[in-house]
Amino acid sequence: MIPLSWYIILSAALFTIGIVGVLSRRNIFIILMSMELMLNAANINLVAFSHYSQTLTGQIFVMFVITVAAAEAAVALAIIILLSRNRGSIYVDEFNIMKG
Amino acid sequence: MVNQVIFFYFAVVILASAILTITQKNPIHSVMFMLLLFFHIAGVFVLLNAEFLAAVQLIVYAGAILILYLFVVMLLNVDRESTAARANRFWPWMAGFGALIAAEVILLIARGTFPSEAGQQPMRLAGSGVKELGELLYQKYLVPFEVASIILLVGLVGAVMLAKKRASD
Numbered sequence: 001m002i003p004l005s006w007y008i009i010l011s012a013a014l015f016t017i018g019i020v021g022v023l024s025r026r027n028i029f030i031i032l033m034s035m036e037l038m039l040n041a042a043n044i045n046l047v048a049f050s051h052y053s054q055t056l057t058g059q060i061f062v063m064f065v066i067t068v069a070a071a072e073a074a075v076a077l078a079i080i081i082l083l084s085r086n087r088g089s090i091y092v093d094e095f096n097i098m099k100g
Numbered sequence: 101m102v103n104q105v106i107f108f109y110f111a112v113v114i115l116a117s118a119i120l121t122i123t124q125k126n127p128i129h130s131v132m133f134m135l136l137l138f139f140h141i142a143g144v145f146v147l148l149n150a151e152f153l154a155a156v157q158l159i160v161y162a163g164a165i166l167i168l169y170l171f172v173v174m175l176l177n178v179d180r181e182s183t184a185a186r187a188n189r190f191w192p193w194m195a196g197f198g199a200l201i202a203a204e205v206i207l208l209i210a211r212g213t214f215p216s217e218a219g220q221q222p223m224r225l226a227g228s229g230v231k232e233l234g235e236l237l238y239q240k241y242l243v244p245f246e247v248a249s250i251i252l253l254v255g256l257v258g259a260v261m262l263a264k265k266r267a268s269d
Contacts, residue, residue: 001103001104002104007148009205009209010114012206016198016199016202017118017119021122023190023194024191024195025186025187026185026187026188029130029169029172030130033122037122040138043141047144047145048148050150059153059233060244064244066161067252069161070160070165070252074255074259075255075259078258079262081172081175082262093189
C-alpha cells in the first residue's frame with residue numbers, strides 16, 4: 001500500500017508550485033489558478049489524513065474547501081472584470097496606484 | 101504494488117501539469133492543463149476511498165469553477181499575451197524561494213515518522229460512504245454546512261454587484 005508520507009510529499013510539492021505561481025506571475029488569472037492549486041494541495045492532505053485515521057471528517061472539510069473555492073472564484077473573477085474595465089490591464093505589476 | 105504504480109502515475113501527471121499551468125504564456129492553455137490536473141486529483145481521491153469527493157471534484161471544480169475561469173479568460177482580450185512578459189522581475193528569487201520551501205518540507209517529512217498501521221486497508225464503513233458522509237454533514241457539521249451556504253450566497257450577490265454596470269458609466 002501507499003505510505004502516508006507520499007501523499008504529504010505530493011501535496012507539499014503541489015503547494016510549493018502554487019506559491020511560486022502566485023509570487024512570480026504577472027497575469028492575474030494565473031495567480032488565481034495558482035491559488036486553486038494550493039487549495040487542491042490542502043485537499044489532498046485532508047483526504048489522505050481522513051483515510052489514514054479511518055474517519056470521514058477530513059472529507060467533510062474538503063467539501064467546505066470546495067465551497068469556499070467556488071465563492072472565491074466567482075468574486076475574484078468579478079473583480080478581474082472590473083479591473084480590466086476600469087484600468088485596462090490584467091497584469092498585477094501595472095497596478096501601482098498606491099505607489100507600492 | 102499496483103496501487104503504488106497508479107499513485108506514481110497520478111503524482112507525476114499532477115506535478116507536471118501544475119508546472120505547465122504556471123508556466124504557460126496563454127491563459128487558455130493554463131486552464132486546459134488545470135483540467136488535466138483536476139482529473140488526476142480526482143484519481144488520487146479514488147485511491148483514498150473518497151469516491152464521492154472524486155465526483156464532487158470533477159463536477160464542481162472541473163465542471164463549474166474551471167468553466168467560469170475559461171469564460172472570463174475568453175471575455176477579456178488576450179492580444180497582449182504574445183508580447184508581454186510572463187513573469188515579474190523577481191521571478192528567479194521566487195522560484196528559488198519555492199525550491200527552498202519544497203526542500204525543507206520534504207526533508208521534514210523524510211526525517212519524520214508516520215504511523216504505518218492505520219490506513220493500510222480500505223476504510224471500514226457500514227455503507228457506501230455517501231450515507232455516512234451525509235449523516236455527518238447534516239448532524240455533526242450542520243452549522244458549518246449552513247455557514248457554507250451563506251458564503252455561497254454572499255459570493256453570488258457580491259459577484260453580481262461587482263460586475264454589473266453602474267448607471268453613470
